[in-house]
Amino acid sequence: MTVSSYLERRWDVVLQLTLEHLIAVGLAVGIATLLGIALAILVYRNDRAVAVLLVVVNTLFTVPALAYFGALIVIVGLGWTSAITVLAIYALLPIVRNTITGLREVDPAVVRAATGMGMSKTQRLLRVELPLAYPVILSGLRVATVLIVGIAAIGSYVAGPGLGELIFSGLSSLGSVRAVPEITIGTVAIVLVALVLDAILA
DSSP states (O other): OOOHHHHHHHHHHHHHHHHHHHHHHHHHHHHHHHHHHHHHHHHHHHHHHHHHHHHHHHHHHSHHHHHHHHHHHHHOOOOHHHHHHHHHHHHHHHHHHHHHHHHSSSSSHHHHHHHHHTHHHHHHHIIIIIHHHHHHHHHHHHHHHHHHHHHGGGGGGTSSSSSSHHHHHHHTTTTTTTHHHHHHHHHHHHHHHHHHHHHHHH
């Protein structure tokens, strides 16, 4: 069986898994963005708090994905919840780091000018600092998105959504006529999803 013949027979399955992959990545990035930006806003003015937060998110990032899945299976079981939770954890680091960097790199003179105009801390944050930090924050969001597109494939190992199902199915049936097409299509589709999302966020 060739890749083209496999696609002719199962294009609907590939399309469904691709959409699942996109939804899972979108949900995880959305959760990580809300949480990451909120945490960064809470600590960016305090050097010690920034150091602690970065240590925490760096530590979370270094834990192997399968270790997370193993723990989460016991807590929430198999499926979407486990997969999205793990993806959100991995997306936190670049979002938190870039948000902190962006906010701390805002020109102090601009902040002082906003203060002189009578703006409160909240007004300065929402109307001055966050808009100026936006390009750096978006860069972190872009890195996080592309990063977890690949990690999302591992979620299929615990019955999660996405294109990883094709890869694991192919690996479990090595030697059969469909093994190579499944692995190839799953891998290429993940790369294409990553490239498309990167282009959109660029």
